[in-house]
Amino acid sequence: MGVQQPARVGALLREWRQRRRLSQLDLALLADTSARHLSCVETGRARPSRAMVLRLSRALDVPLRDRNTLLLAADYAPAYQESSLDDEAMASIRSALDTMLASHEPYPAVVVDRLWNVLLGNRAMAVLMDGIPQHLLLPQPNVFRLALHPDGLAQRLVNLHEVRALFLERLHRQVIATGDAHLRALYEEVGGYPVPEDPGAERGGSAGNAPSPIQVPLRIRTPQGELAMFSTMATFGAPADVTLSELAIEFFYPFDEHTANALHALASTGTTADSPLLR
Numbered sequence: 001m002g003v004q005q006p007a008r009v010g011a012l013l014r015e016w017r018q019r020r021r022l023s024q025l026d027l028a029l030l031a032d033t034s035a036r037h038l039s040c041v042e043t044g045r046a047r048p049s050r051a052m053v054l055r056l057s058r059a060l061d062v063p064l065r066d067r068n069t070l071l072l073a074a075d076y077a078p079a080y081q082e083s084s085l086d087d088e089a090m091a092s093i094r095s096a097l098d099t100m101l102a103s104h105e106p107y108p109a110v111v112v113d114r115l116w117n118v119l120l121g122n123r124a125m126a127v128l129m130d131g132i133p134q135h136l137l138l139p140q141p142n143v144f145r146l147a148l149h150p151d152g153l154a155q156r157l158v159n160l161h162e163v164r165a166l167f168l169e170r171l172h173r174q175v176i177a178t179g180d181a182h183l184r185a186l187y188e189e190v191g192g193y194p195v196p197e198d199p200g201a202e203r204g205g206s207a208g209n210a211p212s213p214i215q216v217p218l219r220i221r222t223p224q225g226e227l228a229m230f231s232t233m234a235t236f237g238a239p240a241d242v243t244l245s246e247l248a249i250e251f252f253y254p255f256d257e258h259t260a261n262a263l264h265a266l267a268s269t270g271t272t273a274d275s276p277l278l279r
Helices: 004-019 024-030 035-043 050-059 064-073 088-104 123-129 143-148 160-178 181-191 257-268
Strands: 109-112 118-121 218-222 225-234 248-254
Touching (some): 004 035, 024 035, 035 050, 160 181, 225 257, 248 257
Antiparallel strands (some): 109 118, 218 225, 225 248
């Protein structure tokens, strides 16, 4: 058994190196080791130390969850804990998330995990969640299912084809970068959703084909008219916990004055108070 473990960690390291499109020499230089030693590690002829596994992981920008997997494959204990957001140790993080979500209102904001499952959302998310059926909310809502499923936001997107292409490209890049089987399954699922064939569904946006600094804003049909939004993503710096390293906060912003006014008006009337994402 002891002979097989180094071979297993070596094979995993080789996969990550190839995923990053690095030669053995490239990685050896980044990790301050020799290409010869790295070759021996990858083929199982040498067992890397715990420090070497971590050094190679950092050089390869391996996610913390997968760094633990590499350590276990080399017969070492994991280096990073994985906590629940409800754990006492995560109280300050949960408080920070709640503050960020609330302070972003009246604009939507949502917290997601590495698989784009929705963990938290603010009240303003109601404008995006209007009419979403229960089967897309349970057991846990997922950003890509919510956006691209025919029963979800897709039926209200003015520029569905553009948004779909952008979302699938983003998810595909993440699959390639991580090799995550769950993300690949999600990509195959949402990529298989039916889409309208009529290209006329893509027209009718208030901005048309006017030049824009945002490649593909979300253009959504609502009772308040067409609302246009773009988003930014934020993550925590220097995480030492698997859960924290995989959290991302997506902040939505109005793309035009009409959208900004509509979101402020919805907040002032309390229309956004029933967001199904609030926990």
